[in-house]
Amino acid sequence: MSYVRNAWYVAAWSEEIAPMTPFAITILDDPVTIYRGESGRLVALEDRCVHRLAPLSLGRCEGDRLRCMYHGMLYEPEGQVVEIPGQEQIPSRARVRSYPVVERHSWIWVWMGAADLADESLIPPAVGLDDPDFILGHGQLDYAAEARLINDNLLDFSHLTYVHAESFGAGPEFAATQAKITPLDRGIRYQRWIENSRGSSSRASPVPMDSYMCYDFLIPGVLLMTGGVFPLGTAKACDYGVPDLAEAISGVTFTSQAVTPLTEKTSRYFFSWGPRRGHGDEAFRDMLMGIAGKAFAEDKVMIEAQQIVIDRTLDPQIMPTAHDKGVTLFNRLVEKLAKAEQERIRVAA
Amino acid sequence: MSYVRNAWYVAAWSEEIAPMTPFAITILDDPVTIYRGESGRLVALEDRCVHRLAPLSLGRCEGDRLRCMYHGMLYEPEGQVVEIPGQEQIPSRARVRSYPVVERHSWIWVWMGAADLADESLIPPAVGLDDPDFILGHGQLDYAAEARLINDNLLDFSHLTYVHAESFGAGPEFAATQAKITPLDRGIRYQRWIENSRGSSSRASPVPMDSYMCYDFLIPGVLLMTGGVFPLGTAKACDYGVPDLAEAISGVTFTSQAVTPLTEKTSRYFFSWGPRRGHGDEAFRDMLMGIAGKAFAEDKVMIEAQQIVIDRTLDPQIMPTAHDKGVTLFNRLVEKLAKAEQERIRVAA
Amino acid sequence: MSYVRNAWYVAAWSEEIAPMTPFAITILDDPVTIYRGESGRLVALEDRCVHRLAPLSLGRCEGDRLRCMYHGMLYEPEGQVVEIPGQEQIPSRARVRSYPVVERHSWIWVWMGAADLADESLIPPAVGLDDPDFILGHGQLDYAAEARLINDNLLDFSHLTYVHAESFGAGPEFAATQAKITPLDRGIRYQRWIENSRGSSSRASPVPMDSYMCYDFLIPGVLLMTGGVFPLGTAKACDYGVPDLAEAISGVTFTSQAVTPLTEKTSRYFFSWGPRRGHGDEAFRDMLMGIAGKAFAEDKVMIEAQQIVIDRTLDPQIMPTAHDKGVTLFNRLVEKLAKAEQERIRVAA
Secondary structure (H helix, E strand, O other): OOOOOOOEEEEEEHHHOOEOOOEEEEEOOEEEEEEEOOOOOEEEEEOOOOOOOOOHHHOEEEOOEEEOOOOOOEEOOOOEEEEEOOEOOOOOOOEOOEEOEEEEOOEEEEEOOOHHHOOHHHOOOOOOOOOOOEOOEEEEEEEOOOHHHHHHHHOOHHHHHHHOOOOOOOOOHHHHOOOEEEEEOOEEEEEEEEEEEOOOHHHOOOOOEEEEEEEEEEOOOEEEEEEEEEEOOHHHHOOOOOOOHHHOOEEEEEEEEEEEEEEOOEEEEEEEEEEEOOOOOHHHHHHHHHHHHHHHHHHHHHHHHHHHHHHOOOOOOOOOOHHHHHHHHHHHHHHHHHHHHHHHHHHHO | OOOOOOOEEEEEEHHHOOEOOOEEEEEOOEEEEEEEOOOOOEEEEEOOOOOOOOOHHHOEEEOOEEEOOOOOOEEOOOOEEEEEOOEOOOOOOOEOOEEOEEEEOOEEEEEOOOHHHOOHHHOOOOOOOOOOOEOOEEEEEEEOOOHHHHHHHHOOHHHHHHHOOOOOOOOOHHHHOOOEEEEEOOEEEEEEEEEEEOOOHHHOOOOOEEEEEEEEEEOOOEEEEEEEEEEOOHHHHOOOOOOOHHHOOEEEEEEEEEEEEEEOOEEEEEEEEEEEOOOOOHHHHHHHHHHHHHHHHHHHHHHHHHHHHHHOOOOOOOOOOHHHHHHHHHHHHHHHHHHHHHHHHHHHO | OOOOOOOEEEEEEHHHOOEOOOEEEEEOOEEEEEEEOOOOOEEEEEOOOOOOOOOHHHOEEEOOEEEOOOOOOEEOOOOEEEEEOOEOOOOOOOEOOEEOEEEEOOEEEEEOOOHHHOOHHHOOOOOOOOOOOEOOEEEEEEEOOOHHHHHHHHOOHHHHHHHOOOOOOOOOHHHHOOOEEEEEOOEEEEEEEEEEEOOOHHHOOOOOEEEEEEEEEEOOOEEEEEEEEEEOOHHHHOOOOOOOHHHOOEEEEEEEEEEEEEEOOEEEEEEEEEEEOOOOOHHHHHHHHHHHHHHHHHHHHHHHHHHHHHHOOOOOOOOOOHHHHHHHHHHHHHHHHHHHHHHHHHHHO
């Protein structure tokens, strides 16, 4: 199973890219350096000097250019070398790859595939930390596991009942019931109503209520979810569809999450979470972030242990269950898109 | 060189397996989880869920069953899945391997081969920590080395003269003389009398005496040894055979040791040591354990260094010496048994 | 690209080889132990016992011999086993490789190739710490990088302008100008005058002056350099050749440096530096060592990062620049010598 390259991957939080300071990350095994030039222009270059393969991320920003600090090659934002100390002629092959890069929703998105296909409309509609309609906290975790295992985890919430019984306070409903699943162009939509429950630890209630969760899981690995608790009967009243958020008892929250494959067996996981404005305050956000910190550490323990078992298994085979419908649909979508990418490359060659 | 699988391997001390708490170990590269169910039943299962290969050792005991805490598959002690959350049908292939497991002599023994051949009479007659006839201390060490190298070490006590000159206070006799070696059905017996010596640091004596050591080294890698000091002349009087333990001057001791291959290049070493009751007290046992702690650390330094040299040698070849008779006999026995196992599997297939 | 084996490699500082105490090092992936016997004789043996491959460096010196402390094999300085405990006969194949070894210039040099070709006149003329004409400090660094990358670094000083702008206070001259390069039998000579400059941090001057550097870089990876500052006009006066050192304003210094490949991807870097006597005192030497400590750490950061990028690159290709003339010449020399060695071995076989 491979990954889609013609997609926007989250490389960093906006705040991680300081002015004139190269940042290093590996995405899909490609070393990438990202910097903001003097003009504020955001640049993402292959992090490998053409001369002797030193990382450009150890280099120095000069205007909007980046100088390798080993022997001084100077790079344009588009990747061409424009200066080779001690040499007049600059070979045309003296260039590194320049990646399309966009800053949006407080994230730095890098397009890892064919530059001519980079389409900003494919950036998932995450919510930025500065969005006035939300009060969000955020964090990130590095995994010693392949991204696919984290995607699989996020594509099947039945694990909440077991992995997160204490942190999220999830009851047996997640494992006992199926979410409504709708295929999207570049992902899967999950909708789930849990009726007549007192909610989980993050949204506990003294009276029974209806609890709503809806999320899109989008290529390459981005989860965008709205959740909230509503008066008993809301689920039935809206025919298990989308409720009027204004009718929520409390706690309509939104979370953006992104899984980025670094190398074949390592990944970075970015997340934000918090209430819609009017549905909670900073204290509520902080409580949610405390729960998230505990819960995401639980996932990490399980998934990294799973990776170790997989790695020591000769021919690892999974046995899908009824809850894996979404996992299977999403992975088929990834395979279809990855295959089409390969086909396009074959035809072009 | 391979290992015998149709054998009982020490997986843990009895005390390591707490009630209702899965324990994880890898034996011969197989991930295994061991637990005591509510009824007290001891269970050893393949530590790999059929669903997505998460380790069952992160699971939860429910009665005598074990639930995977990733997505909730519930396993019987025999390995079958009996519950898949959100799904009625349970495929017959939804089962993991269940290993024969026995608690005896304070050790948990797991049979790593064909279950139908598991024969409790093959469990080596170690001495448990609770045996009223002995006063035993115990410990364990993990090695970054293959089990075979530790076995080889224990099969040739000529190393005592060099590796343990200070800790055991072993003199030149171990390297200068040969033990009497007797092949057993599933191992080798070593007998050695050292005459007219003042003994080693663990059994020092003001007057010359005869020192006796006899041990069996048994498949898969278990050492069971009696040692003691006797009046000068005892060796000759018993024709270098088995002495009357009642005639010992002091310090008739017993040690049980077990070497368990975890992975191809890692091992766990379990040991107990102490006097027979009437031949020493708790203080004597503690003195022995202090010596053992020092000596076994000396072995670990040498064997892990040996492993590093072997690993960086293109075609590692050993050059056996006269002292290697027991090593050679035991390794031939292992190869013979391993080959027979392979043959049996071929015929069955 | 391979390394030359018929060459003297620096294995250690003289002071590292204490009397009767085996020292362990790996050179070109060969495990080697070095010791001084009772007579003071220096011995270098393959660090791998013929018996069970334990490292002899864990052994004990007995006279000028070395005893393996696993099972007691005793080795002559020439590598033959002369004692096998418990055994009369000693097979003729019971021998390890003995390496030609010489102590000179405060370094222990080991010849890694065919012993019959070992020629002490090929030892590079480094300056020892005890040379009365110099006041030298010294140090060493281990690299997680292949030796070739460190050699390449030392063969192109244009990196001083970028990597060491602060530590050495190197200006743009190193990248802007070419050194004069002269091929030697077993290396390359670099000469460089920087005219009308106030010098670098290690040789700052209130008035403009001419700065001189000349170094030989010799097989297998030894740098020997003289540097100093001279009155303005000296460069022109001596036609950019060798100045009269007596005319130096201050600070004529000498540095010996050696790069030793340990394994395929690790290396050890030895260095000394200081003024000629009469050109500076202990305080000047200590100032130089402080600068060197900072500068060599800068190299290490860059080169180890370069190694990581190379390792994750499928088919790593460099793109040489005008400054790489010396790098190219030296690496061609290495390839030529390595090829001749291989040819000699083929013919002999």
